[in-house]
Amino acid sequence: MLARVIQSKTIHWLGRQLSNQDNPESWLDPVLARINPMWVQAYTPARVEQVIQETADTRTFVLRPARRWTGFRAGQHVNICTEIDGVRRNRTFSLSSSPLLWESQGLVTLTIKRLPGGLVTNWLHDQVEPGQVIGLGEAFGEFLIPEPAQPVLFITGGSGITPVVSQLETMAAQDYPAPVTLLYFVRTHRDVIAGEKLRALASRHSTLRVQVIATNESEEPRFFRGEDLDEIADLKSREVYLCGPKGLMDLAGELLHQRGVTDDRIHSTFFAPPAPAQLEGAGLGGQVTFAKSDVQVGSEGDANLLEIAEAAGLKPQYGCRMGICHQCSCRKTSGTVINRLTGQVSGAGEENVQLCISVPRGPVSVDV
Amino acid sequence: MKKLNETQLQELEQDLNAIRDEVLADLGERDARYIRRIIRLHRTLEIGGRVMMPFGFIPPVFVAATASLGVAKILENMEIGHNVMHGQYNWMNDPNLHSQTYEWDTVCTADSWRRTHNYEHHTYTNVIGKDRDYGYAVLRLSDEDEWKPWHSLQFINYILLSVLFQWGVGLHELESEKLRRREIRWRDKLPFLRDFARKGGRQAFKDYVFFPLLTLPVAPIVLAGNIGANLIRNLWSSTVIFCGHFTQDAETFSEAECEGESTGHWYLRQLTGSSNFTGGRWLHILSGHLSYQIEHHVFPDLPAHRYPEISEKVQAVCRKHGIPYNTGSFAKQYGTVLNRIFRYSLPDRVRTRLEGGSAPQAI
Numbered sequence: 001m002l003a004r005v006i007q008s009k010t011i012h013w014l015g016r017q018l019s020n021q022d023n024p025e026s027w028l029d030p031v032l033a034r035i036n037p038m039w040v041q042a043y044t045p046a047r048v049e050q051v052i053q054e055t056a057d058t059r060t061f062v063l064r065p066a067r068r069w070t071g072f073r074a075g076q077h078v079n080i081c082t083e084i085d086g087v088r089r090n091r092t093f094s095l096s097s098s099p100l101l102w103e104s105q106g107l108v109t110l111t112i113k114r115l116p117g118g119l120v121t122n123w124l125h126d127q128v129e130p131g132q133v134i135g136l137g138e139a140f141g142e143f144l145i146p147e148p149a150q151p152v153l154f155i156t157g158g159s160g161i162t163p164v165v166s167q168l169e170t171m172a173a174q175d176y177p178a179p180v181t182l183l184y185f186v187r188t189h190r191d192v193i194a195g196e197k198l199r200a201l202a203s204r205h206s207t208l209r210v211q212v213i214a215t216n217e218s219e220e221p222r223f224f225r226g227e228d229l230d231e232i233a234d235l236k237s238r239e240v241y242l243c244g245p246k247g248l249m250d251l252a253g254e255l256l257h258q259r260g261v262t263d264d265r266i267h268s269t270f271f272a273p274p275a276p277a278q279l280e281g282a283g284l285g286g287q288v289t290f291a292k293s294d295v296q297v298g299s300e301g302d303a304n305l306l307e308i309a310e311a312a313g314l315k316p317q318y319g320c321r322m323g324i325c326h327q328c329s330c331r332k333t334s335g336t337v338i339n340r341l342t343g344q345v346s347g348a349g350e351e352n353v354q355l356c357i358s359v360p361r362g363p364v365s366v367d368v
Numbered sequence: 369m370k371k372l373n374e375t376q377l378q379e380l381e382q383d384l385n386a387i388r389d390e391v392l393a394d395l396g397e398r399d400a401r402y403i404r405r406i407i408r409l410h411r412t413l414e415i416g417g418r419v420m421m422p423f424g425f426i427p428p429v430f431v432a433a434t435a436s437l438g439v440a441k442i443l444e445n446m447e448i449g450h451n452v453m454h455g456q457y458n459w460m461n462d463p464n465l466h467s468q469t470y471e472w473d474t475v476c477t478a479d480s481w482r483r484t485h486n487y488e489h490h491t492y493t494n495v496i497g498k499d500r501d502y503g504y505a506v507l508r509l510s511d512e513d514e515w516k517p518w519h520s521l522q523f524i525n526y527i528l529l530s531v532l533f534q535w536g537v538g539l540h541e542l543e544s545e546k547l548r549r550r551e552i553r554w555r556d557k558l559p560f561l562r563d564f565a566r567k568g569g570r571q572a573f574k575d576y577v578f579f580p581l582l583t584l585p586v587a588p589i590v591l592a593g594n595i596g597a598n599l600i601r602n603l604w605s606s607t608v609i610f611c612g613h614f615t616q617d618a619e620t621f622s623e624a625e626c627e628g629e630s631t632g633h634w635y636l637r638q639l640t641g642s643s644n645f646t647g648g649r650w651l652h653i654l655s656g657h658l659s660y661q662i663e664h665h666v667f668p669d670l671p672a673h674r675y676p677e678i679s680e681k682v683q684a685v686c687r688k689h690g691i692p693y694n695t696g697s698f699a700k701q702y703g704t705v706l707n708r709i710f711r712y713s714l715p716d717r718v719r720t721r722l723e724g725g726s727a728p729q730a731i
Binding site: 014017018020021022023026027028029030031033034042083085086087088089090292294315316317318319327368 | 395396397398399400401404407408411412455458459460461462463464466467468469471472473487570573574578
C-alpha cells in the first residue's frame with residue numbers, strides 16, 4: 001500500500017529527500033517487519049498458507065501474496081527472497097498454479113524439489129511452516145502458452161514439470177482448442193509430481209495427452225528416444241516447450257532437429273543451475289578493474305566477474321548466481337565479456353552486465 | 369613507533385588475521401538482529417522526535433523532541449551509516465545495508481565519504497601529509513606541521529569545526545588547503561561541489577525548510593529544534609572522532625616510514641595510531657563503537673558491535689608483541705585531545721618550555 005502511494009512522482013522525490021534512500025518505501029521495513037511481516041515494502045510479502053508433500057523430496061508451498069502483487073502468466077517464474085542465518089537469499093522458482101487461482105482466491109503455488117546440498121531448497125523444506133512469510137518479486141519469463149492457440153508438445157523432466165502444470169491447467173480452463181502432448185520423464189513413478197492433477201486434467205481436457213515415462217524402473221534405463229516423437233504425427237507443426245535437466249534438454253534438442261523441428265518453434269527454460277556453455281579456453285580471463293572499489297585483479301579461465309570480485313575481497317550484491325535475478329547487474333564501462341550461459345560475446349562499450357554469468361575476455365572495467 | 373622486524377610484523381599479521389577469520393566465520397543471525405534492532409530504534413527516535421517537535425512550545429516536550437532527533441541522527445551516522453558504508457554488513461546481501469549504495473543522514477555525500485574516509489584515512493592513517501583527517505587541514509596537532517601565527521587561534525577553529533561538523537566533513541574533499549596553495553584548481557572541484565550542493569541542499573531542505581513549513585504556525589520552534597538536533601549530533605560526533613586519533617599517546621607517522629609497507633606494518637600503524645575510550649554499553653553504541661577505535665582500524669569491515677568481544681584478543685596480541693594499547697576513560701582521553709589542540713597552537717619555543725623543557729615528546 002505504502003509502495004503504491006510512493007509511486008506518485010512527487011511523493012517519491014520527497015521520500016528520497018527525507019529518507020536518503022532511493023527506495024524510500026522500504027525505510028520503515030525493519031519496524032514494519034516486527035509488527036506485521038505482511039507490511040514489508042521492499043518486496044511483496046507472501047504468507048505460507050499450506051505445505052503439501054508431493055513426493056519424498058518435493059513439496060508444494062501454497063502462498064498468499066499481499067494484494068499489491070501484480071500477478072503472472074502461466075509458465076512464468078518468480079524470485080523469492082528469504083533470510084537464512086542473517087543472509088538474504090534470492091532464488092528463482094516456477095509458479096506451478098494457474099493464474100486463475102490467483103485471480104479467484106489470491107493464492108499461488110511454488111512446487112520445489114529439495115536439491116542435495118541446496119541451501120535454500122533445504123531450508124524451505126526443513127524450516128518453512130504455514131504462517132511464515134517469505135518475499136516475492138514480480139513474475140517474469142517468456143515461457144508462455146502460444147497465442148493464438150497452436151498444437152503444443154511439452155517435454156519435461158523431474159521438477160521441470162512445475163511451470164507446465166500451470167500452463168496445462170490454464171489451457172484446460174480455456175478449453176484450449178489445439179492438441180497438447182506432455183512427455184514427462186521421471187526417475188520412477190514415485191517421483192511423479194502432481195500426478196493426480198495431471199490425470200484429472202487429461203480426463204477433463206480431451207485434446208490433452210499425458211505420457212509419463214519412468215527412466216529408471218527397468219534394468220536398462222529407458223531414456224528419451226526418437227520413437228517418443230515419431231508417435232506425434234503433426235510434430236513439425238507443434239510449438240515445443242522444454243523444461244528439465246540439461247541432459248534431457250540437449251537430447252530433446254538433438255532429436256527434434258533430426259526430425260526437422262526448427263529452433264524458432266523450440267522454447268526452453270531452465271529450472272536448475274544450467275551447466276555453463278562450453279567456452280573457448282583461449283582468450284578468457286584478463287585484468288579486471290573494479291572501479292568504485294579501486295581494485296584491480298587478474299583473472300584466468302572461465303571465472304565470472306562475481307567470483308573474481310569475491311576472490312578479491314569485494315562483496316557485490318548478488319542473488320541467484322545463475323543469471324536469472326539481475327541482483328548483481330551493474331555497469332560495465334569497458335571491455336568484452338562472454339555470457340557464460342549462451343556463449344554470446346558482448347560489445348566492448350558501456351552496458352549493464354550480470355556479474356554472475358559474465359566471463360571477462362581481455363581487460364574489463366566494471367562499476368563495483 | 370614501536371619497531372618490529374619483518375618476521376615479527378608477519379607474525380603480527382597472522383595473529384590479527386586469525387581474530388578476523390574467527391569473526392568472519394561466525395557472522396550470521398546475531399549480527400543481522402543487532403543492526404536491525406538499532407535501525408528500529410533509529411526509526412522510532414526519528415519519528416518520535418519529528419512528531420513531538422511541533423509541540424515544542426511546551427518546554428519539556430521541546431527538550432525531549434530535540435534529544436530524540438539528535439540521538440536518532442547520532443545512531444544513524446555513527447552506528448548505522450558509518451559502519452554500513454565500511455561494508456560491515458555487505459555479507460547480509462540486503463540492498464538497504466550495502467556499502468556501495470548506502471546514503472546517510474548528514475551533509476557529506478556517501479561517495480565523498482567512501483573516498484576520503486574509507487580509502488584515504490583508513491589507508492594512510494596518521495601519516496602526516498597523506499591522512500587529511502589528521503587535524504582536518506584546519507588544526508595543527510603535531511610538530512611535523514610547521515607552526516604559523518594563525519595556529520595560535522586554532523582553539524576557536526576547533527570549536528567552530530565541532531559546531532558545524534557535518535558541513536566541515538561535507539567539504540573535506542574540497543581540499544581547501546590545496547586550493548589555497550594553488551596546487552589544484554577550483555575547476556577540478558566542480559563535480560565535487562555539485563554533489564556537495566545537492567546533498568547539502570537536501571539535508572538543509574529537510575531539516576530547515578520542509579519540516580518547519582509542514583507545521584507552519586510553530587515553524588520557528590521546529591526550526592530551532594532541528595538545528596538543536598543537528599548541533600547535538602555535530603558536537604558528539606566531532607568529540608568521539610577527535611578521541612580516536614588525537615589523544616596524547618596516539619602516534620603519527622612520516623610518509624617515508626610507510627613507503628612500500630607490508631600488511632603487518634599497516635596493522636602496527638593502525639594499532640599505535642588509534643586510541644580507545646572506556647565506558648558503558650550505551651556510550652559504545654552512541655559512538656558507533658568508535659570507542660573501540662583500535663579494533664575498528666584493524667578490522668574496519670567487521671560488524672562494530674563485535675569489537676567489545678574481540679578487544680581482549682587484540683589486547684593480548686598487543687601484549688605479546690609489546691605494542692602499546694592506548695585506552696582510558698572518555699574524560700581522560702578527551703582531556704588529552706584538548707590539551708594537544710592547545711599545546712600545538714603555541715609556538716614550539718613556548719610549547720617546549722611549557723612541557724618542562726624535557727626531551728621532545730614521544731608523539
